[in-house]
Amino acid sequence: MCWLCEQFGDPEYGNGLWYLNPKNYARNMYKLRAPDAGFKGAEVGLETGARAGPTTQDLLAAAEKGDHEEYDKIRTIMQEGGQGSQVLPLEDADRVLELCSPIGLIACICRKDVRAIDERNEHEYTCMGMGVGMLKWERWPERYKGGCKFVNIDEAKEWNHEMDKRGFVHILMLFGAPFIGGFCQCDYPDCSALRSAVDFGIGTLKGHYVAEVDYDECNGCGICAQRCQWGALKFEVTSGKANIDLFKCFGCGLCETGCPRGAIKLVERKSVPALAEVWQ
């Protein structure tokens, strides 16, 4: 069980998965900021972030010094200061979209920061905001400069499936746990949540599933290998089929949804003994 399920899951709903607990979508989870409070969470830019606590720069400096103790300390602080997020497969994403309201399509802040991509209309948006926070989007004009397109559940699902087809990983974001506030569509290396998970092993939790290959069905077409953002799946030359490093697998299910022969299946993480508690 991941720490999010331990804290925010309810056995009565969705097998105890935190993101299927309707209470986590409640309006009163949304926290208002005190008028004189400083910058926090998503508002922290690189400039202010440097003052708020250790950053990636401090982590790199510790690595350069070869100081394992310092590295661990900074990594732990960055880990605990994180907002919390988890990778979801498409099927679970659909169930999440049925629970939350409102849903708005917005511009992706990571692609804006890392690649300077300014998404300005509904055809360009690659991020999804959800919950009552979306009704306050005008508070941060810089973040939502491209505007916001509110969608209903069916439109949201359709959009999400389209993003899945394009090859984006779905990551559910908490903004002040347990308030669920965003649904990111991520890839490497633009997305900061995905990248810190892959590069540093901090932040985003792995999903509650892992992918397994049915070697009788797999014909080695290689489509899945193009879709894996985690460096977990590759084409094994010896067998001529897909090969998955399950310790690197985040259970996003992109290989499963991309496989034309249905040769990859997601199985529950807890059903694989050595992986049951591997969340990062």
Place this chain on the structure above:
Amino acid sequence: MTYPLPMGRKFPKITIDHEKCTVPFLCKKCLQICPMAVFSVARVMEKEKRLEEMDPRIEGNYVLHAPRRDKCTVCNLCIDVCLVDAIKIEVPAVGRVRPKVSGKQWGQ
């Protein structure tokens, strides 16, 4: 615990001349060409300006950083593409690391 970062290795030092690089969000050449996505562009955050929309054409509204210099391979694509010659990359002097093996271990 694993160490995804190569511990003890020196990373390239990337210096950006902010007096030359004034409109990175408008130019975005280095941001989009870098194969390892080393760069990042941030809005200059000031509390009183928090509620304002920032025009990327106005000098100084955005600032370029290189937060992921651990991924920099010094391929110099960003230097080649920069119109104002604002990026400098210092390659750390790294000697060849040889494992210390004493002859006795091998029975010599």
